[in-house]
Amino acid sequence: MDGPPHRATSLARCHNIADFRELARRKLPFPVFHYIDGAADDEATKRRNTEAFDAVDLVPNVLAGVEEVDTSVTVLGRKTALPLMLSPTALQRLFHWQGERATAAAAEKFGLWFGISSLASVSIEEIGRRFSGPKMLQYYYHKDKGLNAALLERARAAQFDAVTLTVDTIVGGNRERCLRTGFTTPPRITPASVFSYAAKPRWALDYLFREKFELANLKDHVDAGSSFALSVADYFNTMLDQSMDWAAADRLRQDWGGKFCLKGIMSVADARRAADIGVDAIMISNHGGRQLDGSRAPFDQLAEIVDAVGDRVEVILDGGVRRGTHVLKALSLGAKAVSGGRLYLYALAAAGQAGVERALSLLEAEIVRDMKLMGVTSVEQLTRENLRWR
Numbered sequence: 001m002d003g004p005p006h007r008a009t010s011l012a013r014c015h016n017i018a019d020f021r022e023l024a025r026r027k028l029p030f031p032v033f034h035y036i037d038g039a040a041d042d043e044a045t046k047r048r049n050t051e052a053f054d055a056v057d058l059v060p061n062v063l064a065g066v067e068e069v070d071t072s073v074t075v076l077g078r079k080t081a082l083p084l085m086l087s088p089t090a091l092q093r094l095f096h097w098q099g100e101r102a103t104a105a106a107a108e109k110f111g112l113w114f115g116i117s118s119l120a121s122v123s124i125e126e127i128g129r130r131f132s133g134p135k136m137l138q139y140y141y142h143k144d145k146g147l148n149a150a151l152l153e154r155a156r157a158a159q160f161d162a163v164t165l166t167v168d169t170i171v172g173g174n175r176e177r178c179l180r181t182g183f184t185t186p187p188r189i190t191p192a193s194v195f196s197y198a199a200k201p202r203w204a205l206d207y208l209f210r211e212k213f214e215l216a217n218l219k220d221h222v223d224a225g226s227s228f229a230l231s232v233a234d235y236f237n238t239m240l241d242q243s244m245d246w247a248a249a250d251r252l253r254q255d256w257g258g259k260f261c262l263k264g265i266m267s268v269a270d271a272r273r274a275a276d277i278g279v280d281a282i283m284i285s286n287h288g289g290r291q292l293d294g295s296r297a298p299f300d301q302l303a304e305i306v307d308a309v310g311d312r313v314e315v316i317l318d319g320g321v322r323r324g325t326h327v328l329k330a331l332s333l334g335a336k337a338v339s340g341g342r343l344y345l346y347a348l349a350a351a352g353q354a355g356v357e358r359a360l361s362l363l364e365a366e367i368v369r370d371m372k373l374m375g376v377t378s379v380e381q382l383t384r385e386n387l388r389w390r
Contacts, residue, residue, distance in 0.1 A: 011351045011358055017322045017343050020359055024095075024349035029196045029203060031181035032094055035232075036345050038177030039289035045297065046289030049320030052297035056329050057388050061375030069371045070378040071364070075314060075337045076162045076259045076281055078134035081111030082364055083331055083379055085339035087283075087318055088115030088138030088164065090232070091185055093122070093213055095349040097206040100127065102353035103344060108133035110360045113339075115164060116217075118151060119185075119235070123216035128158025136162040138263065140169065141244045141252070147221040152256055154217070163256045164283065165249055168264030170242050172233025173291035184229035186213045250277040263318065266301055268308045275312040281336070282309075285318035288341060299330065303384075306334030324366025328374060332382040 008019035009026070025033050039046035073083045086107050093099030100122040107114035108131050115136040116127055127135060137155040142148050155163060177183075182193055187207075189197060197204050207213065222239060230238075241248075253260040262274050263283040274282050284298040284305055298319045306315050314336040321327060321340040330338045347359035376382055 008350075011355060014347070014350065014355075014358060014362075016362065017346060017359065020346035020350045020355065021342075023351070023355075024346045027200065027203065028095065028349050029187075029193075029200045031178075031183040031187065031193055031196060032203075033349070034177040034181050035091075035175075035183045036095065036342065036349065038175055039293065040173035040175055040291055041293035043289060043293065045286055045293050045295050048297045049286070049289055049299070050322055050326075052299040052320065053323075053326045053329055055300075055390055057390065058325060058328065058332075058370075058374060059386050059388055060373055061386075064375035064377065066372040066375060066377055068377065069368055071367055071371065073337055073379055075113060075316070076134070076136075076261065078113065078161055080113055080134060080337070082367060083327060083335075083337040084321075084360075084363060084367070085113040085316065085337055086115065086344055087285075087339040087341045088117045088120075088136065089341040089345055090117040090119035091121055091215075092345075092348060094185065094187070094207075095345060096352045096355075097210045098348075098352040101130070102348055103356055104131045104133070104135070105353050106344075106356035106360055107131075109357060110364065112360070113337075115339075118217055119215050119232075120217055121213060121215065124151075124154045124158050124160070126216075128155075128160060134161045136160060136164050136259075136261070139163050139165045139252070140239075141165065141241050141248065142221075142239055143241045144221055144239075147218065148252075149255075150221065151217065152252075156256075156258075162259035162261055162280070163252075164261040164263050165252060166263045166287075167244075167249065168266075168285065168287050168291050169236045169240060170244065172231075172236035173287070173293070175231075175233055175290060178231060178233070184231050185215070185235075186229055188229040246273055246277065253277065253279060261316075265305070266296060266298070268304055271305045271309045271313075271315075275309045279313055281314035281316055283316045283318040283339060284335075288319050299326075299333075302330060302333045302335060310334050324363060324368075324370040327363075327367055328370050328382060329387065331379055332384055332386050334384075 261281040317330040347355035
């Protein structure tokens with residue numbers, strides 16, 4: 001899947017997402033790297049998320065006059081330059097001191113949707129003030145109703161374009177790599193882990209001497225992640241409201257009043273219920289394989305969900321995307337766009353904003369080149385006629 005062994009030792013030698021992963025591995029303390037890289041249980045679903053694309057082959061057409069191609073799409077009311085979204089991910093200043101600022105700046109430069117997590121390490125207000133590109137708040141439904149209301153009001157005041165409710169974290173997944181490394185946020189330095197942090201002095205100096213790490217959107221409501229260390233799984237298990245149901249999701253949609261998306265939809269039945277309550281979009285996602293191991297890959301579920309609700313909601317494929325051909329396959333099955341986290345997190349960890357920009361430039365070049373090789377000049381021309389199942 002990843003090709004020959006990778007020996008990426010500098011940003012200039014990174015030519016695909018696997019190269020950025022290798023450079024991130026070299027630069028991060030191993031508990032932090034394995035937090036990004038790991039998933040639940042045996043990590044079978046994480047692997048399948050990317051391998052699923054191999055079950056379908058592209059059938060190109062030629063002599064199509066492809067000197068100019070249009071890669072733009074309109075998602076959730078905003079036109080973007082590529083059918084690619086930077087999925088919201090937590091804790092980004094642990095991976096590189098620039099954190100969400102770097103990701104947002106790169107997304108704005110490339111004209112892409114960018115999402116920040118409820119567990120972001122940069123505030124909603126700062127992102128809203130500094131960046132004008134399309135942006136969404138990824139929303140966790142907390143037991144603390146005051147926190148829930150505050151997140152919406154802050155996103156509204158900061159003129160965010162959409163709220164995306166994550167619905168697949170009703171409990172934390174069994175992330176065994178994090179259990180083995182003792183990863184918490186903020187990192188807990190113990191006799192067992194001290195060497196792994198000390199062995200990466202550049203990371204350690206940035207963490208110790210730049211601004212204090214904190215969960216900027218939660219610090220006024222909960223201590224977790226700022227005043228005391230907690231694993232992400234423990235956060236989900238103790239802080240999130242396990243009584244969340246469809247009625248709660250609908251109330252949140254109405255309270256927000258703007259573009260609204262559900263992230264973590266995997267079944268046709270749930271896709272139909274989402275359409276019935278009037279959401280604008282759904283992200284077919286299994287949280288990067290970090291929740292229910294053994295579950296289906298988003299790409300495996302894409303066709304039947306598009307067939308069921310694609311005329312009622314925008315369907316976004318989230319997870320496993322590593323190549324431009326993956327993007328084209330998803331669009332050919334009817335996805336409005338694709339999104340991903342690791343595809344830019346490895347690059348962020350490797351080199352901050354410069355890393356994210358290089359990753360996006362490589363993916364952009366792949367998408368343009370692959371469209372030309374497919375004989376299409378716009379995203380709308382990608383259909384199931386271009387695919388064959390093995």
